[in-house]
Amino acid sequence: MKASRYMLFIPVILLAGIIASFSFPKNGNQDGHAQKKTANMNEKAEYDTATFGTGCFWCTEAIFSELKGVKEAISGYSGGTVKNPSYREVCTGKTGHAECIQVIYDPKVISYPELLKVFWQTHDPTTLNRQGHDVGTQYRSVIFYHNEKQKELAEDYKKKLDSAGIWDNPIVTEITKFKIFYPAEDYHQEYYENNSNQPYCRLVITPKLEKFRKVFKDKLK
Template identity: 50%
Template sequence: MPESLPTIVLGGGCFWCTEAVYVKVRGVTDVESGYSNGQVERPSYEDVCTGRTGHAEVVKLTYDPAQVSLRQLLEIFFVVHDPTQRDRQGHDVGTQYRSGIYYTTEEQRRVADDMIRQMSQDKLFGRPIVTEVRPLANYWPAEEYHQDFFEKNPHQGYCLAVAAPKVAKFRRTFSELVKA
């Protein structure tokens, strides 16, 4: 295994839901919920929820490209959230829930831009894709109680209503990528 594995940061609405999916993906070695691309240093969850910090709720993925490609990670991303909703996912509304790909290399930017361009040309979603593609900036890990939230709280109402269906959709759509 390479000494240093790549990371990419994705914002697909509530980080509990996004994290719940990616911890199940073969080749993803670490998933951390956090906040990125805002203006405030060390924001708290309460700060981010105001919508005034500019941060998005995100997950930072560390992955082994020998087991899962960036393209596959992004295909999952576009299936398990709605990239056509600006500043919201379902009932979660605010700039902190925006759809975003926050890259750490130019190759990641190119792959993301190419995929969005192709999906837009194919009119895959029937509406314009609003996912922002930006360099990762001002990333901060979320508080400890947010880490592995779905795994620790599978029967919590939000997890049952929102996260569990996303995990099920991932399992159905990408069965070959589910961790053994």
């Protein structure tokens, strides 16, 4: 069982000015690459892909999967050198992989900057290779960008947050080019949904979700 950790939410007032400086596209496929068919054979829905690491992927998946416009949030591993890593291998901290999620979303409903807003507000981006009591490179704060537009948006957002001095310490979030994503084992997928009574879920994930739902209530499904 993972150790407990605490959730950080950026004060809304401090963040408001920074968020306002970003344009939120209402339509188009500006920042991703994945395309999938809808059930309606006469229409096509275009989906984009985002990949984030905020510590334990059980928590990250539970949060992002509740957002309107998110078709799927998949737990997995990225950023390392070992092919097809197992959870046990990643937990050693020797694979270079981070626990992360791949978010498949509809940019007509939710934009990449809006996903970044959720990313920054639902973990502590100032602690290097750790979240709470979970320590190791696998728990690092990381954004894997899929194209130059995502890179530009992430770096600009990070710069504005650092300049605003919202945290006492500088942001250490890694912003790196996406290469490959390895889905985690089946039992990690929809972990919170399937194990909500498990102690870690009750003590760590549920409080996080409750705070998240209050702050982002207008973005929930």
